[in-house]
Amino acid sequence: MKIIVCIKQVPDTKGGVKFNPDGTLDRAAMLAIMNPDDKAGLEAALRLKDQYGAEVTVLTMGLPKAADVLREALAMGADKAVLVTDRVLGGADTWATSTTIAGAIRKLQQTDKYDLIITGRQAIDGDTAQVGPQIAEHLGYPVISYAQDIKVEGDKVIVQRQYDDRYHVLEAQMPCLITALAELNEPRYMTPGGIFDACAAEVLTMGRADLVDVEDGNLGLNGSPTKIAKASDKVRKGAGEKVTPDSPEDAVAYIVGKLAEKHVI
Amino acid sequence: MKMTEEQIAQYKGVFVFAQQVDNEVSGIAYELLGKAKELAQPLDAQVTAVLIGSGVANLVDSLAQYGADRVIVVDDPELKEYRTEPYAHALASVINEFKPEIVLVGATAIGRDLGPTVSARVATGLTADCTVLEIGDFPLVAIPGQTQKHNQLLMTRPAFGGNTIATIACPDNRPQMATVRPGVMQKIEPVAGAKAEVVNYNPGFTPNNRYVTIKEVVKAVGDTVDIMDAKVLVSGGRGVGSPENFKILEDLAKVLGGEVSCSRAVVDSGWKPKDLQVGQTGKTVRPHLYFAIGISGAIQHVAGMEESDIIVAINKDEDAPIFDVADYGIVGDLNKIVPQLTEALKKAIAEK
Numbered sequence: 001m002k003i004i005v006c007i008k009q010v011p012d013t014k015g016g017v018k019f020n021p022d023g024t025l026d027r028a029a030m031l032a033i034m035n036p037d038d039k040a041g042l043e044a045a046l047r048l049k050d051q052y053g054a055e056v057t058v059l060t061m062g063l064p065k066a067a068d069v070l071r072e073a074l075a076m077g078a079d080k081a082v083l084v085t086d087r088v089l090g091g092a093d094t095w096a097t098s099t100t101i102a103g104a105i106r107k108l109q110q111t112d113k114y115d116l117i118i119t120g121r122q123a124i125d126g127d128t129a130q131v132g133p134q135i136a137e138h139l140g141y142p143v144i145s146y147a148q149d150i151k152v153e154g155d156k157v158i159v160q161r162q163y164d165d166r167y168h169v170l171e172a173q174m175p176c177l178i179t180a181l182a183e184l185n186e187p188r189y190m191t192p193g194g195i196f197d198a199c200a201a202e203v204l205t206m207g208r209a210d211l212v213d214v215e216d217g218n219l220g221l222n223g224s225p226t227k228i229a230k231a232s233d234k235v236r237k238g239a240g241e242k243v244t245p246d247s248p249e250d251a252v253a254y255i256v257g258k259l260a261e262k263h264v265i
Numbered sequence: 266m267k268m269t270e271e272q273i274a275q276y277k278g279v280f281v282f283a284q285q286v287d288n289e290v291s292g293i294a295y296e297l298l299g300k301a302k303e304l305a306q307p308l309d310a311q312v313t314a315v316l317i318g319s320g321v322a323n324l325v326d327s328l329a330q331y332g333a334d335r336v337i338v339v340d341d342p343e344l345k346e347y348r349t350e351p352y353a354h355a356l357a358s359v360i361n362e363f364k365p366e367i368v369l370v371g372a373t374a375i376g377r378d379l380g381p382t383v384s385a386r387v388a389t390g391l392t393a394d395c396t397v398l399e400i401g402d403f404p405l406v407a408i409p410g411q412t413q414k415h416n417q418l419l420m421t422r423p424a425f426g427g428n429t430i431a432t433i434a435c436p437d438n439r440p441q442m443a444t445v446r447p448g449v450m451q452k453i454e455p456v457a458g459a460k461a462e463v464v465n466y467n468p469g470f471t472p473n474n475r476y477v478t479i480k481e482v483v484k485a486v487g488d489t490v491d492i493m494d495a496k497v498l499v500s501g502g503r504g505v506g507s508p509e510n511f512k513i514l515e516d517l518a519k520v521l522g523g524e525v526s527c528s529r530a531v532v533d534s535g536w537k538p539k540d541l542q543v544g545q546t547g548k549t550v551r552p553h554l555y556f557a558i559g560i561s562g563a564i565q566h567v568a569g570m571e572e573s574d575i576i577v578a579i580n581k582d583e584d585a586p587i588f589d590v591a592d593y594g595i596v597g598d599l600n601k602i603v604p605q606l607t608e609a610l611k612k613a614i615a616e617k
Contacts, residue, residue, distance in 0.1 A: 011425070093390060095385065095388075095389075095390060125424065127393065127394060129378075129381070129393065130391060130393060133381040133382045134382070134384070137353075137381075137386055141475070142349070142476070143349050143378070146378070163374040163375065164374050164540060165540060168483075169482075170348075170477045170478065170479060183532070225266070225388075225390030225437065226390035227433065227435070229404060229419060231429060232429065233428065233429050233430075239590070240594065243593075245596075251579075255577060255602075256606070258577070258592075259554070259575075259577075259610075
């Protein structure tokens, strides 16, 4: 079986978020990482590879430097990597992004038969959770979002789909698209041999001309139905007081005093 | 894929996807109706709830009481449990038939699957997790040589883990679609005896490759406390150390009449169920008092609780980012402070 995993390079917002003195975000101080939900999706694919001997292709859309996450994925054990990059694709919203990725997957489907597309549920920069289901819609595949467990039985996938207060065990016909939750698994580390091979591995690069069945009017900033009216870094209300009491008793007295001051107690 | 002005002019009215689960209307549906009523005023438009399910006709009146002028009911046995395909077909068909200018969907585990699928099917934009929705001009300020469109839906949302804010419009396509997380918008006081016009509509459901089979439904058992309703939340992170040690947080919550919630790390470790998780991938809460105990304050967490009135953080790491949003930050050992705090509060409350 053949699997495509869509991954995204995102700024690391976890823990290492730094603010400028005016309360805005210091982007330059943040690292670029593989989006956590996507990494869980990749791990799920690699486990299917371990189990069933699947071939795993990772695909990303972005600037040329997004190839870094593809190499990381190769070092973890992915077999092939595809970078979709083109100036005309820039500024895409989720509609234009999913249109682009669907066009790239159609191109790959021309020479190979892919059974499963896995994406992360959402990326930590945009947090929309839209691109996965929209790719499935463009391709006419069934979609299962929020997967917390994935199994393959013949030409079907059996997936635990998470909801707020329950989960459903769903069976879908492949080809099918699944969006993965970070809690799906604990992604493996890159291996030294994998890193060595990944540096030498070839990354297939696609541009606008390679996308299949895609109209120009649906690509990039111009093809994006949503338009930004204004954007700003959020200025936080800022830190209040921070104290380091000498003893737990002092700490307790401080908290009780503040809660009384605010009429909470 | 831009629509012409003639096409756009055909789209009228504010629609709400009235989510129901097990034939019970979800709170988000009422919250969205409240917002839809507000948006409908400057547009001089009608508010329509789209109710999709099987045997759900009895839910119509409650939707009317919370602000729906009209309810479009799509009732079919295929729609008993939520599945992407029959629901997407239902909602997309309603949009194509009735042509609303705005469609609001809850940013729930259902809506965040249904919304993107439907928006792609009807070829329009979708803005996720909006915190402010208003009617205004796009562009905001008239630009010479460019038409400024009026009466547009302006959708404001946080991005980048809540660190940036963007206001987004969908000027050239209809409907304008937005999702909103539960707890963000206000429902109206229900109007007793209110009635809505009811329209039954069934586009027909023919299973195809996109219909998945539900083999099993596994409901979470045990207490289903809704942390979004709590006035006081005592929230614990990985720093609490163990699932057993959450006892000291529970004791504190009890004294204050609050509930215990947690960070994503705690859910990932299997210490607490997902429905107690606060944050970008959990729930958005805004209690009067929020304790962040042993929570470092990853931005995903902060995005879900920073609107709380009073935030008290206890953490042994003085550089923990949670202190950047706390009103009162205490650097210290939670194991020593929390039990003593519980006792002190118990005493202070008893003396009142």
